[in-house]
Amino acid sequence: MMDKIKQIREAKHEIENPHESERMRALAAILAEIETAQRAAVIDQREAAGIDPDDGRDRIDKETRTTEILDLVDGYGPGGKPLSEVWVDECCPVDGDPAALSHYAEMNESEWSKQIERWAETIRNSQAGEIDATDRELADHHVSKKWGVSVDRFEQEVVAFEPADALEDLLAGPSKETEQAIEANTEALA
Structure with missing residues (x-):
């Protein structure tokens, strides 16, 4: 019985601290090795x-890939980075602080609409006189200044965050990219 309790505690510790777990690191390294070897074969072929x-x-x-996989596991343990932050840090094409961007990725439609209204109100309050622009136009101005993309693109790349898609990007992304590289090789050789 005591051995079982000890095993449960060890497993819990590994999940809560995957970067410190030799077993978790070994599993992540195996996945990373498979992806690394596949990509190397494609590059060698080129x-x-x-x-x-x-x-x-x-x-x-x-x-680097081993660490990315461990970060993903860490996001599922208590106190780890949320999945949205891990995804923003590793996959999101919008540059910025992952913790800040993940805040927007976690918003639902209503929260996002209120955020657009807050940005517009802040801009209007900071300017003298009336501003002849919609809330969305003002939000677009703010987003493009802060992150260098339009509000439409920000919504597509950040706000439209879906956990299932993020997991696929994080776990299968390198394999998909390798598959695309193989297709590019085939096309170049044809």
Whole structure:
């Protein structure tokens, strides 16, 4: 009985602290090794064939990928980064502080509408005279100044965050990119 309790405590500690767990690190390293080897084979094929499809695909650093996988596991444990923050940090094309951007990714439609209203109100209150613009136009101005994208793109890339899609991006993203690289190689060789 005591052994079982000890095993449960150890498993709980591993889930709560995946970066410190040798077992979790080993599992993450296995996944990272598979992805790294697949990508390396594709890049080696390119070099041997003398092709450069210019698709932005490079080799995957195994240690970096291992850490990314552990970050994902950490997000599911108590006190870990939320999934939205891990996704923003690793996958989101909008540049900015992952913790701040994940706040917007977690918003529902009503909260997002209120956020647009708050930004518009703040801009109107900071200016002398009337501003002839809609709340959305003012929000677009704010978002483009702060993050360099339109409010429409911000909504597509950040606010439309879906946990299931994020998990797929985080877990299968490198494999999908490798598949796309194989297709690019095939096209370049045809």
